Amino acid sequence: KLDPLPPMTTKFVSILNQVCEQCYKDFAPDKLEVGVREHILQDLEDFVRRQFAGARLQLFGSSKNGFGFRQSDLDICMVLEGQDNADDLDCIGIIESLARLLKKHPGLRNILPITTAKVPIVKFYHIRTGLEGDISLYNTLALHNTNLLASYAAIDRRVKILCYVMKVFAKMCDIGDASRGSLSSYAYTLMVLFFLQQRNPPVIPVLQEIYDGEKKPQVLVDGWNVYFWDDLKTLPSRWPQYEKNTETVGELWLGLLRFYTEDFDFREHVVCIRQQARLTTFNKQWTSKYIVIEDPFDLNHNLGAGLSRRMTNFIMKAFINGRRVFGTPVKVFPPQY
Numbered sequence: 001k002l003d004p005l006p007p008m009t010t011k012f013v014s015i016l017n018q019v020c021e022q023c024y025k026d027f028a029p030d031k032l033e034v035g036v037r038e039h040i041l042q043d044l045e046d047f048v049r050r051q052f053a054g055a056r057l058q059l060f061g062s063s064k065n066g067f068g069f070r071q072s073d074l075d076i077c078m079v080l081e082g083q084d085n086a087d088d089l090d091c092i093g094i095i096e097s098l099a100r101l102l103k104k105h106p107g108l109r110n111i112l113p114i115t116t117a118k119v120p121i122v123k124f125y126h127i128r129t130g131l132e133g134d135i136s137l138y139n140t141l142a143l144h145n146t147n148l149l150a151s152y153a154a155i156d157r158r159v160k161i162l163c164y165v166m167k168v169f170a171k172m173c174d175i176g177d178a179s180r181g182s183l184s185s186y187a188y189t190l191m192v193l194f195f196l197q198q199r200n201p202p203v204i205p206v207l208q209e210i211y212d213g214e215k216k217p218q219v220l221v222d223g224w225n226v227y228f229w230d231d232l233k234t235l236p237s238r239w240p241q242y243e244k245n246t247e248t249v250g251e252l253w254l255g256l257l258r259f260y261t262e263d264f265d266f267r268e269h270v271v272c273i274r275q276q277a278r279l280t281t282f283n284k285q286w287t288s289k290y291i292v293i294e295d296p297f298d299l300n301h302n303l304g305a306g307l308s309r310r311m312t313n314f315i316m317k318a319f320i321n322g323r324r325v326f327g328t329p330v331k332v333f334p335p336q337y
């Protein structure tokens with residue numbers, strides 16, 4: 001039911017490519033900004049340790065996964081030394097007293113504990129940098145999925161650029177805010193990675209399916225296997241498809257929009273980056289939702305579970321419009337994109 005796209009021109013593919021590259025240049029933080037985040041973290045850890053002696057703070061999310069924006073929030077995970085998991089901790093109590101403590105920090109404002117969410121957090125605003133942040137407790141799987149995403153980002157620079165383009169697209173189309181009923185950045189990143197794994201030839205491997213020996217190793221965290229191949233130096237010898245795909249970022253971006261509007265059957269299939277073989281919504285018993293995105297480690301978690309029918313349509317329309325806009329060669333490209 002989609003209109004066929006007019007023939008692509010080499011000139012327009014090159015423009016698309018420039019737009020993608022520029023998007024990355026405009027939004028990626030530089031070394032200095034990365035340092036600022038580490039500095040804030042250290043300062044917060046020192047402060048928190050006044051009351052919680054064994055506290056360790058760690059950054060995760062886009063401050064660490066390779067897809068951070070200058071204004072991305074600070075996602076921080078707190079653990080207590082000598083305490084492996086949160087099983088016998090009063091997390092809500094800790095979050096509440098952490099909030100009371102942070103209110104005394106002169107560099108922070110708008111301290112807000114949120115204890116009703118699936119993951120209890122304290123939100124804060126860092127005055128000097130204008131960055132927002134939140135601290136969660138024992139968000140261990142998130143630390144692991146951050147490392148997984150960082151590994152994919154490090155394999156090929158096109159991965160990084162496309163994930164930035166996708167995030168910018170999602171923000172511009174107003175489809176990238178899970179707290180307002182759409183999908184999180186994390187969900188869109190998984191969609192990009194899945195597309196790059198399914199491309200022929202693929203741009204990235206399935207790191208969770210590469211291992212030595214007969215059987216996939218088990219590294220259990222919160223009951224889930226978080227194993228993946230993280231030794232990227234040896235990847236060329238472990239993955240025969242390494243560097244076989246030579247498409248430009250512009251081609252891949254249009255390819256992605258076409259993939260999710262023309263090829264991928266959302267009714268049948270799950271966006272799933274942990275295996276090369278197609279996974280069906282039927283297998284997962286996730287047939288009541290149209291957009292189904294499986295977390296790579298927490299296999300019970302569908303990132304699309306919170307989408308309403310209306311929002312699903314709104315997101316699909318954004319992709320359909322994107323396909324038309326980026327897939328239709330025009331002579332004069334507006335300077336402001």
Ligand code: GTP
Pocket residue numbers: 060061062063065067068069072073075141142143145146184185186295298301303
């Ligand atoms: P931006 O902040 O938008 O730049 O991207 P982000 O990747 O940091 O996203 P966000 O702040 O929403 O989430 C922070 C991190 O939490 C993500 O990178 C994931 O590691 C993790 N995360 C977010 N949502 C989920 C989820 O639904 N399930 C799991 N397991 N982890 C999540």
Ligand code: MG
Pocket residue numbers: 061062063072073074075
């Ligand atoms: Mg974040």
